[in-house]
Amino acid sequence: MNLFSINRNISVIVLLMLIGLLLLSLYVLALQESEKPFYFQDPKLSDVDKANIISFGFSKDIPIIDSIDVWDNIYYHSSDITSNTLNFEIKDLEESLVCKPLGFGYSKTQSDIIFNPLANYPNCEKVNPEFIKYNKTHLINDCKNESFYSLGTAPEDEIFGRVPYDFSWNSFNSNVETKNREFAFVKCKENRNAEVFLKYNSKAVERARNISKSIENDLRIKSSGRPLTVFLVIFDSLSRHHMYRSFPHSLEYLNDTIGKGEFKDHFVMYDFLINHAHGENTIPNMIPYLFGYSFNYHRLRLKGNGYQNPEHQQAFKDIQKDSIWKHYEKMGFVTMFGFDIIWDFLVPAVGRKVLTDHVFTNFWKASSKVFGTDNYINKHSCFGSHDSHYYMLKYVQEYLKTYEGINRFGYVHITTAHEKTGTIIKTVDDDLHQFLKSVLKQYNDNKNEDIVLFLGGDHGKHVSETDYVREGWLENMLPSQIVISNKNFVQKMKIEKTLNLNTKRIISRPDWHLTLKHLSTSPYGLLRKDSNLYKHWKTTTDTYNTVSVFMEEASVFRTCKDLNIEEYLCVCLPYKEISRTNIEENINIIEIINLAFQNINQNQNFAICQELTFDKIIYAAEREIEELTIYRLRITINENIDVVFEIFGSIFSEKTKDVNLRENTLMPFKVLGENKKTIVQLLKAVRIDEYVGYNEEIAIAVNEKPSFCIPKHPREFDDIDFSQEEITSVFDKLIEEHTVRLTRSNNTCNDECKLYDSVCQPWVIMLLSNKDILMQSWLIERSYQIYYEDGVQDIDLNSYELFYTKNILGLQNKTIYLPELEYSCDLSDSKIQMICPCK
Numbered sequence: 001m002n003l004f005s006i007n008r009n010i011s012v013i014v015l016l017m018l019i020g021l022l023l024l025s026l027y028v029l030a031l032q033e034s035e036k037p038f039y040f041q042d043p044k045l046s047d048v049d050k051a052n053i054i055s056f057g058f059s060k061d062i063p064i065i066d067s068i069d070v071w072d073n074i075y076y077h078s079s080d081i082t083s084n085t086l087n088f089e090i091k092d093l094e095e096s097l098v099c100k101p102l103g104f105g106y107s108k109t110q111s112d113i114i115f116n117p118l119a120n121y122p123n124c125e126k127v128n129p130e131f132i133k134y135n136k137t138h139l140i141n142d143c144k145n146e147s148f149y150s151l152g153t154a155p156e157d158e159i160f161g162r163v164p165y166d167f168s169w170n171s172f173n174s175n176v177e178t179k180n181r182e183f184a185f186v187k188c189k190e191n192r193n194a195e196v197f198l199k200y201n202s203k204a205v206e207r208a209r210n211i212s213k214s215i216e217n218d219l220r221i222k223s224s225g226r227p228l229t230v231f232l233v234i235f236d237s238l239s240r241h242h243m244y245r246s247f248p249h250s251l252e253y254l255n256d257t258i259g260k261g262e263f264k265d266h267f268v269m270y271d272f273l274i275n276h277a278h279g280e281n282t283i284p285n286m287i288p289y290l291f292g293y294s295f296n297y298h299r300l301r302l303k304g305n306g307y308q309n310p311e312h313q314q315a316f317k318d319i320q321k322d323s324i325w326k327h328y329e330k331m332g333f334v335t336m337f338g339f340d341i342i343w344d345f346l347v348p349a350v351g352r353k354v355l356t357d358h359v360f361t362n363f364w365k366a367s368s369k370v371f372g373t374d375n376y377i378n379k380h381s382c383f384g385s386h387d388s389h390y391y392m393l394k395y396v397q398e399y400l401k402t403y404e405g406i407n408r409f410g411y412v413h414i415t416t417a418h419e420k421t422g423t424i425i426k427t428v429d430d431d432l433h434q435f436l437k438s439v440l441k442q443y444n445d446n447k448n449e450d451i452v453l454f455l456g457g458d459h460g461k462h463v464s465e466t467d468y469v470r471e472g473w474l475e476n477m478l479p480s481q482i483v484i485s486n487k488n489f490v491q492k493m494k495i496e497k498t499l500n501l502n503t504k505r506i507i508s509r510p511d512w513h514l515t516l517k518h519l520s521t522s523p524y525g526l527l528r529k530d531s532n533l534y535k536h537w538k539t540t541t542d543t544y545n546t547v548s549v550f551m552e553e554a555s556v557f558r559t560c561k562d563l564n565i566e567e568y569l570c571v572c573l574p575y576k577e578i579s580r581t582n583i584e585e586n587i588n589i590i591e592i593i594n595l596a597f598q599n600i601n602q603n604q605n606f607a608i609c610q611e612l613t614f615d616k617i618i619y620a621a622e623r624e625i626e627e628l629t630i631y632r633l634r635i636t637i638n639e640n641i642d643v644v645f646e647i648f649g650s651i652f653s654e655k656t657k658d659v660n661l662r663e664n665t666l667m668p669f670k671v672l673g674e675n676k677k678t679i680v681q682l683l684k685a686v687r688i689d690e691y692v693g694y695n696e697e698i699a700i701a702v703n704e705k706p707s708f709c710i711p712k713h714p715r716e717f718d719d720i721d722f723s724q725e726e727i728t729s730v731f732d733k734l735i736e737e738h739t740v741r742l743t744r745s746n747n748t749c750n751d752e753c754k755l756y757d758s759v760c761q762p763w764v765i766m767l768l769s770n771k772d773i774l775m776q777s778w779l780i781e782r783s784y785q786i787y788y789e790d791g792v793q794d795i796d797l798n799s800y801e802l803f804y805t806k807n808i809l810g811l812q813n814k815t816i817y818l819p820e821l822e823y824s825c826d827l828s829d830s831k832i833q834m835i836c837p838c839k
Contacts, residue, residue: 067531143188212332239460316351592649
């Protein structure tokens with residue numbers, strides 16, 4: 001082929017690409033202007049095209065002026081709204097309902113076996129009496145002994161997620177001015193207390209008032225309307241059933257006061273029964289809630305920018321412009337965000353810097369040092385005189401009171417339930433009861449304001465790797481969702497019937513997002529269903545089937561597919577267990593498993609992460625939907641007997657691929673048969689056993705997915721491994737991040753680390769159970785620095801004799817004790833000094 005032909009072909013390709021881009025742009029433009037409902041499935045578009053359409057939609061500014069009927073021009077009269085009561089039992093779902101759940105979760109008999117009904121935890125205030133107070137400007141110390149304080153960070157230093165936190169104590173000689181800080185700690189001998197206090201943000205108030213006034217002027221509103229509060233209190237891993245099990249006092253209080261008591265004439269509440277999750281964990285559920293569309297589209301919109309790269313942070317600030325909190329800011333609200341965990345649950349989607357007027361996240365990073373706590377220890381810990389969740393609820397109460405008379409929005413995420421036992425969440429009940437009591441009294445006393453309070457879960461309790469029953473999976477997919485509002489607001493929005501109907505119909509995460517956007521207009525008037533603004537907002541969600549729960553009745557004919565809920569997750573479609581004989585004969589299952597391992601092992605760092613291989617199937621079930629068959633599998637691997645993966649895959653004919661084939665790089669597929677008539681596709685592979693600690697930390701250190709990167713047990717690393725710098729550099733890094741200390745007599749490692757405002761890490765004890773890693777035998781100079789009390793010693797561990805035990809990592813005379821089975825920070829001995837990795 002000559003040069004002219006090559007250039008001509010290149011020109012043709014470029015021309016075709018430009019024509020395709022032009023057609024897509026014209027299509028998107030037509031979509032934005034069209035009043036005809038648009039479904040992503042028709043015509044079939046790639047996920048990239050869908051993400052581009054969403055981005056284009058967010059770039060358009062649709063004026064509010066032609067979409068709202070202002071309150072000045074609407075007459076509404078008070079009507080008798082029935083006060084609903086909350087009831088664990090579910091009755092009277094409509095016969096015509098197409099998506100009717102197979103169930104709602106564990107029975108009482110099942111749950112009493114899984115979640116210890118007798119589990120009880122100490123009252124923190126009795127264990128650690130309060131000795132500090134706050135008087136609006138200063139900390140006041142009631143401690144009679146020598147004491148120290150530490151102030152929290154300034155608001156501009158709030159950094160979301162897992163980042164280092166610098167901490168130090170100062171002598172408490174007189175009352176301490178808190179300046180612009182919003183939390184503080186005080187220690188008095190062995191006792192430690194915490195205090196939180198919100199500081200008034202005058203710039204946020206001025207901005208909110210100016211925006212509200214501007215909107216009112218545009219709409220020619222004669223007098224300002226009633227201020228509105230919209231607030232989300234989201235509990236991690238809280239299904240509807242688990243909410244009823246865990247919060248009996250709070251729900252009884254709501255029934256006694258709103259259902260039939262002192263607030264029955266002022267408030268009303270709604271319990272949404274089929275509040276469907278979009279995934280097993282936080283991100284796939286909260287992204288459509290907070291942004292309106294799936295995390296897959298969100299990831300595409302981020303275009304490869306990673307939250308761990310400081311140079312990429314602008315991309316996260318840009319995408320936050322489309323978040324629900326930024327939307328509320330543009331509608332004349334002050335805003336708040338709170339998350340009570342030090343890990344990166346939501347960070348990959350929003351970045352390190354959350355752009356709200358108030359951010360409350362650093363308190364928990366500091367608390368881990370002060371109180372010696374860490375995430376996922378699976379035991380109850382007091383944060384001074386209160387439980388962890390108390391401080392979030394207290395901060396929210398102060399936020400709501402501080403900004404009375406101003407429109408306010410907030411979202412907080414409380415992770416008390418995110419632990420293995422499923423019982424520590426019970427400690428929330430009394431504090432939630434007091435929180436509800438305070439909030440309801442505030443808005444009952446001030447009848448000139450409206451409130452919509454959401455109490456819900458991001459998803460339900462995670463299914464255990466040993467739990468095969470249908471009820472566990474149903475609980476994971478049906479998070480709780482209670483909405484409380486004042487009757488006056490419900491009346492003027494004319495939505496009582498709509499809300500009551502929607503409580504018994506399938507509701508998606510984008511539905512709640514659109515609902516939040518709809519509510520943001522209500523201080524100014526009534527948003528019309530046929531308005532350009534409302535229709536435009538629908539185009540920035542997953543599907544035009546999305547509705548505002550406060551405006552439209554969700555159709556009885558809705559299906560999971562209509563709402564972009566993966567059909568393998570749908571609670572309305574049955575799975576049928578496959579017998580052992582049929583499993584062995586089913587070639588499709590083997591192909592799905594092969595695709596799963598292809599996906600799991602892709603791009604792994606095999607110096608640290610093992611290449612995983614299939615062991616056996618421990619559970620298999622199938623779901624048939626017309627010409628599509630979906631498989632749900634539980635499998636184990638050869639490399640670690642404790643690891644369990646859950647795999648979802650699909651089988652369908654080639655002629656239905658336009659409908660059933662998912663175009664996603666995370667979902668590989670394969671064409672089967674001589675005539676290529678069948679397609680098998682992996683839908684999802686997820687690890688469901690608990691893998692925090694050693695497994696997770698090693699994976700993070702090499703920038704791999706913790707669920708897929710499964711390193712060898714520390715004792716399995718050998719001389720060949722220690723000759724590889726790629727491996728030893730990881731161990732060096734992890735050990736350097738910790739201060740290694742020796743306990744004094746009868747102290748546990750938890751006690752010893754806490755004395756130095758740090759936390760003992762059991763997974764590092766596991767890491768150091770290999771004598772060569774403990775001694776860093778790959779180093780030429782191996783003198784070991786170890787801290788004892790306030791000094792440091794250089795110890796040549798090679799001169800020590802090794803002695804293997806069940807669970808002790810420690811020193812006695814010239815003997816090193818190494819653990820073989822258990823790795824604990826809670827052991828103590830009068831003669832053996834425990835070796836403690838503190839961080």
